[in-house]
Amino acid sequence: MDRLQRFAQQILERKAAGLYRQHPAIDSYQGRLLQNKQGAYLNFSGNDYLGLATEPQLIKALAEGAERFGVGSSGSPLVTGFHYAHRALSDELCDWLGVDDVLLFSSGFAANQVMLQHLTDKTDQLLLDKLCHASLIDAALHADAGYKRFPHQDLAALDMLLQRYPSALVVTEGVFSMDGDSPDLPAVSALCKKNKADLLLDDAHALGVLGAEGRGSWDAQGLQSGDMLCLMANFGKALAGQGAFLAGSATMIDYLRQFARHYIYSTALSPALCWAMKISVELSRSQGWRRDKLNDNIQLFKTLAADAGFTVLPSNTAIQPLIIGDSDKAMLISASLKKQGIWLSAIRPPTVPQGSARLRITLSALHQSDDIRFLVQKLEQLI
Ligand SMILES: Cc1ncc(COP(=O)(O)O)c(C=O)c1O
Incomplete structure (x- = not known):
């Protein structure tokens, strides 16, 4: 079997397991509404938490x-x-979060590689929560x-690991x-301090959303x-752009x-985007009504x-996962919702553990009460 045949075989296996993935193109995005060739949909799958x-x-x-400043860096x-x-955005982030300095990256995936690979060496031990993101x-x-x-x-398990490492x-x-x-987090931080361990936090889904002025979890x-x-x-996510820090x-x-290869050997973020993200930080800080509405x-x-x-x-955040269990069933419900004008993607293994396929409902400050009532009504009919 040559390489392409092997790829084709693996795609077939993925299809047979009901786990085949696609990326449907969206023609127009207006916050709570999406539109493509097939129709218009209420969007319950995005990360535009503040709208x-x-x-x-x-x-x-x-x-x-x-x-x-130009389109590209x-x-x-x-x-x-x-x-x-880049300097203006970095300064705004330092002021917002009360940190000395930041480093900008073109994606959170890259930033996480740097955080875990360049702040450690072979004498270190990383301890990760089992549900940490694929990038971590x-x-x-x-x-x-x-x-x-x-x-x-x-x-308790973390405490035991910390006693060992x-x-x-x-x-x-x-x-x-x-x-x-x-x-x-106070308990995790206390365990770290007790054991002279360090804490590395991925706050992708909390920045802009939680804490005073949206500083984070x-x-x-x-x-x-x-x-x-x-x-x-x-x-x-909430800042509605791209890149990370x-x-x-x-x-x-x-x-x-000095040492992070993903930073040194990669094109810097677009300066136009950095300028927009500076304004996004200002809006996130000042427009508390968006967090209240969310x-x-x-x-x-x-x-x-x-x-x-x-x-x-049990989540109090904009991410509200409705567990279905079976992947095919989750896909079927998602497809039926689409026919009724609701875009709610099914999340299946390997993104989530086996047997826990789900409809991952994400809410935004732009949703109206009637949107949410309509969603729950349709879900009640289908589940
Ligand atoms: C928790 C978490 N960390 C990191 C990332 C990666 O960030 P980015 O999309 O900017 O690469 C994501 C999502 O995309 C995420 O959900």
Whole structure:
């Protein structure tokens, strides 16, 4: 069997298992509404939690950024790729999060590789929550450090691992991407301090959404930015752009600037996008009404889902997973919803554990109460 035949065989196997993936093209996006050749849909699958992706001020900022600084950065950050817009965005992030410095990356995936691979060496041990994002798992797999995973949210198991590996690096997420729950960060931080371990936090789904001015899960739970060795968050979720950053002390960031290969040998983010992300941070900080509206929508969904007797995971965030179990059944419900004008993707293994295929409902500040009522009504008819 040659290589292409092997690929074709694996695609067939994936289809037979009901796990084949596609990326349907969307022709128009207006926040809560999506449109393609087949029709218009209410969107319950995006990460535009604050509804900023179509915000006119942000669209204007992107155009202004392109006019002032150019579309592309034209180089790696250490050559010609770091522009005024990168500096302005970095300063705004430092002011917002109360950190010394940040380093910008073109994706959260890349930033996570750096966080786990370049802040460790072969004498270190990484301890990851079992449900950490694929980018963190891949980063740990390819790090020189050893790594162990502890059962999701199991602090007793983490404590035991820390006794075995006292100065380990504990890796967790502020809001878990597939379950929508949050760890008890003060407890995790206390365990780290007790064992002289360091905390690495991926706050992709909490930045802009949780905490004062949307600083994130750590702020919402009373931690200081200095309680983490390194914080990662990305611009592709609530901030409605693309790219990511690592944040922390001046020494840690300067060290990464010297040694992080994903940073040094990669084209810097678009300066136009950086300018737009600076405005996105300003809007996230100042427009608390977006977080209030999102929280109202979360509460409404949870109340209606409880009344309907749905098995929704215990999440208080914009990610509300409705567990279906069987992948084919989840796909069938998702397809039926689409026929009724609702875009709600089924999430299947290997993205989630076997037997826990789900409809991962994501809410946005742009949803109206009637959108959520319509969704729950349709789900009640189908489940
Ligand atoms: C928790 C988490 N970390 C990291 C990433 C990767 O970020 P990016 O999409 O910017 O590569 C994602 C999602 O995409 C995520 O959900």
